[in-house]
Amino acid sequence: MPAIQNVGIVGSGAAGLTAAILLAEGGLDVEVLERTDGPSTVGSGITLQGNALRVFRELGVWEQMEDQGFPFSTLGLRAPDSDGTVLAVLDDQRTGGDDLPATLGMYRPELARIVRDRAEEVGVSIRYSSAVVEVVDHPEHVDVVLEDGTTRSYDLLIGADGLHSAVRQAIGIDVEPQPTGMGIWRAFVPRPAEVVQTDLVYGGPCYIAGYCPTGPDSMYAYLVEAAQDRHSERDSHLMAELAAGYGGPWRQIQSSLEQGAPVNYTKFTAHLVEGAWHRGRAVIIGDAAHSCPPTVAQGVAMAVEDAAVLAELLLRADSFDESILQEFHDRRVPRARKVVESSVQLGQWMLDGKKDADVPGLMAGVSALVSVPA
Incomplete structure (x- = not known):
């Protein structure tokens, strides 16, 4: 019999629902607390590397994801010229x-829909409009005080509530994401x-111009630049002006932007909680514990690996003590650190204009590490 019987998870993103599914399948009662008033229906695209797909397959959702997404195993490099000249097509690491x-x-x-449906299928309860304001640890349980004044009690609390985690703050971990300059x-x-x-295109009006197909008729495109205060962050015409500096498929992307395609602008940040990720019976995972720019496309993968x-x-434990959470931390920190530091380093080389940086070596090192199951 597992060491704990009921678990509260704060956050209904990839990390939170991955943990919820696996724990519910293991026979635990799982409740997810989500601060918003319902499932999110907004967002653009996401790039998932193979090590993330390995975890999603364990959840039983891979076939649905494959059907709804766009799988591929090559990476193209294009020139920042008017034709978007293809320089190379490389086999990517599986x-x-x-x-x-x-x-x-x-x-x-x-x-999000596919994973949420799977969570509900295995018996996970998702409680919306449940913002956390306080976490109170006890020897045998942990209490969570919600914004509406109610209190929920669990054997263990998992904070999977993202970059600006309320759980991280509530348990006294004083670490916040810091800007990287992009x-x-x-x-x-x-x-x-x-x-x-x-x-990918390196150079031109931006540091990186890239895109990722997301389905038969859709994709998301992105442009990485030095961080700026973009007051009109949803103005697609600003992005269109930058896109005009690139050729090939970017001509059609530019046209879509000029017609008002939805856009957003965010600044890159990164952090890694170096010390313990838990206090008593509360532990943080995913973006609450570590985050990085998307330059190596490992953010979601690291989050769902944490959960798994x-x-x-x-x-597998037949009794609970904090050594379980310390073992979790010790197992995850080296991998998370490598990804965070590599993601930040790649961006810093661009900001510094370093022409002889060993980008292939950095990327190969990350791929070799994450190819080994977590």
């Missing part, structure tokens, strides 16, 4: 194993027929 594609592009809200435009647009993989490792340790 970090989830040879039986999974290297990458899957998806529409983010569709991924910003990113993202747009969800129709997919040109020639886009069958992620293609924590669930594994909890379900």
